[in-house]
Amino acid sequence: MTSETAEPNSSLSEERLRLVVEAAPSGMIMVDELGRVVLVNSQVERMFGYSREELLGESIDLLVPSSVRAKHPCQRAGFFADPKARAMGAGRDLYGQRKDGSQLPVEIGLNPLMTDGERFVLASIVDITERKHSEALLQEKLLELQRSNEDLQQFAYVCSHDLQEPLRVISNYTQLLARRYSDKLDQDANDFIDFTVDATRRMQELINDLLLYSRVDTKGKEFVSTDCSQIVAMALANLKVAITESAAVIEFDELPIVGADSSQLLQVFQNLIGNAIKFRSDANPVITVSAEDAGKNWLFSVKDNGLGFDMKYGERIFVIFQRLHTKEMYPGSGIGLAVCKKIIERHGGSIWAESAPGKGAKFSFAMPKLAEATRVGI
């Protein structure tokens, strides 16, 4: 069954080796200096479709694809010239050849082995068909993602330029109509012109908002150490007029430092605090901005004593252009929270709201804590 020369001398340690090889989860082949197979496990049988009997005593080249078989003896000699444990063909794609001639992608680890003065190499073989498949799939998905990102950028450009062109013409000419002919037209005609002018203005706003929304990803900046107390102070400065007019009281403790795109984080705080003022009740707005340590994340919240809303709209308010009030009551296109959501998600966090009609609202978002590496040099 096995030739004498190929069989390592029997001993207790050899029997142990055999057991270890058999129990290994990967394919194991032991080869002598001449390249003859002296030991295989059942994984190899399964992988290559040969029985143990067919392999023992045969040249290992049997399992090497015919296209590279010629080089193999030379490479094996190279290994025995400098025998140390290493991965075979690092950086190259390796394949094995099955009995039926088909090939399988493999990863091979080589280990030199001495038994009774004879030198062997023990090869551990892993079938990486599945991994190759996942890698190809991942690559495909990455390309898909890249394409869709490019589409989005293209879309942003179309919005900013191509859509605005005809809109500007409509807007300019309706205004010219009003300017030149309003005293020659009756009230109806003037109303119709007003509606058209209004609609073009609103469309311009929507286009700008869409652009703003798509730029969260396409124009986002790198994350840097950002002091949230400073950011909130900036947001309050930007909202000064609204705060004064509504006599709003805004309280905030010392807030943490996070890794963030600071201008985007400013946008988030400004939108949330701005909303808290905008959707106020009859009482003067009292708004609390706070942060708590939640392990891996910082948990921020902006709490108000305003109108609040029914929680059945809890998800909808974060969808672009979704509004809970008429334009006449509360102006705006319904972009603010959608932008907040997109920004927080870009930072690896999440945002949600808790509220009830007449009970105020609390908007919370979780942000991953600043990575240690970025903390250096604050």
Add this chain to the structure above:
Amino acid sequence: MNKRIRVLLVEDSRADARLIVEVFKEEQINVDVDIVRDGEEAMAYLYRQGQYEAAPIPHLIILDLNMPKKDGREVLAEIKSDAALSTIPVVILTTSQSEEDIQKSYKLHASCFVTKPLDLEKFVAIIRSLDSFWFKAVRFPANI
């Protein structure tokens, strides 16, 4: 001073070109305006080629950037590299808001860069300042 001011308007959009003419009318701005629809026509006009054999040299060129065939950037570069034409002031009037376009236009010696506004009132204000500055205050070189 009694010489009428001649403007060459290079604008591919008929609506935009007409709007400028209409606002000139609204504001009673009395200048001669010739309109060409792309960069190639503009250069033919300035070099007095083909149908433009008898074209006058304009005092001022109002130039759009995004046009078919030869765009405004190429036209500007060509005007400013021609000894005879390079003294003509060029006002860029475009929908572009890109910093790249602004930089490039000034590098190519545009006299100024104006973005077309959506609102008519703002557009009228721009035309008014064009009038009070370029058509009333500015002195043009004698060779024009």
